[in-house]
Amino acid sequence: MIRKIIEINEEKCNGCGLCAEACHEGAIEMVDGKARLMRDDYCDGLGDCLPVCPANAISFVERKAAAYDADAVKKHQEEKTDGQLRQWPVQIRLAPVTAPYFEDAKLLIAADCTAYAYANFHKDFMRGKITLVGCPKLDAVDYAEKLTEILTHNHFQSVTVARMEVPCCGGLEQAVKTALINSKKMIPWQVVTFTTDGKILDV
Structure with missing residues (x-):
């Protein structure tokens, strides 16, 4: 037809x-x-x-x-509703700086709470991506240095930041911004913000 x-x-x-x-x-x-x-x-x-x-x-x-x-x-x-985790470890602090699965991948950097707040997180956000997770409040660490190393030493197609609307998640978004600047790479990136009742916040 x-x-x-x-x-x-x-x-x-x-x-x-x-x-x-x-x-x-x-x-x-x-x-x-x-x-x-x-x-x-x-x-x-x-x-x-x-x-x-x-x-x-x-x-x-x-x-x-x-x-x-x-x-x-x-x-x-x-x-496609099965688990979409493609690598291990997933914690930013434990992730290697270089790994074969990073090369030419789409990178998802997610706050820990996002996968619990948004029911279809695996299907809608993790599918087809390499996932790194962290919580700047609980880890009490600035992820910018580690993420700068990862972005500098690997080639990524894109970066998606998944965060909650709560203020503490701003630390994760800022760390990614800093890492992108410090890596001196032009990588398409976006931020997706979730509300505490599991909706995607329009910005």
Whole structure:
């Protein structure tokens, strides 16, 4: 059938992975550092991925494509609800400075409480990422130095900071900002803030 579907320009794609995160159906995956539409029947043609792409690498086209298969998408999403932890250790203080799993990865730096506050944290935030966790209040340590070393000695596609709305989590966000500056690397990054009742705070 002929229908509206997304098209990804791999030459423009900067590999940030934001489109893959925005695609709730799982139609987009990162392959060799580039976003790729993996299955036409997973793409609903609504384009949630378009507004998050900083490189304007995604557009709509009309072409012959398999019909959107809601049942297949639902099954795929159910399969993705398993634990998404991809490495060990996860604590920032215990993590090595260099490791094979860091190379070309999307990095999630999360406050300890976020995974307890937000029910779908594994599926919505940890999937496809390397996860590091910490709590600046409980550890009573500035993570900036350790994170600077990790960012300096490895290549990351993107960095996502997951924090709670409470003031103590500001220390984690500030440590990541400092580390990004000190590493002198231009890495796409974002901060996601959760409320204490498990909602994502609009900023």
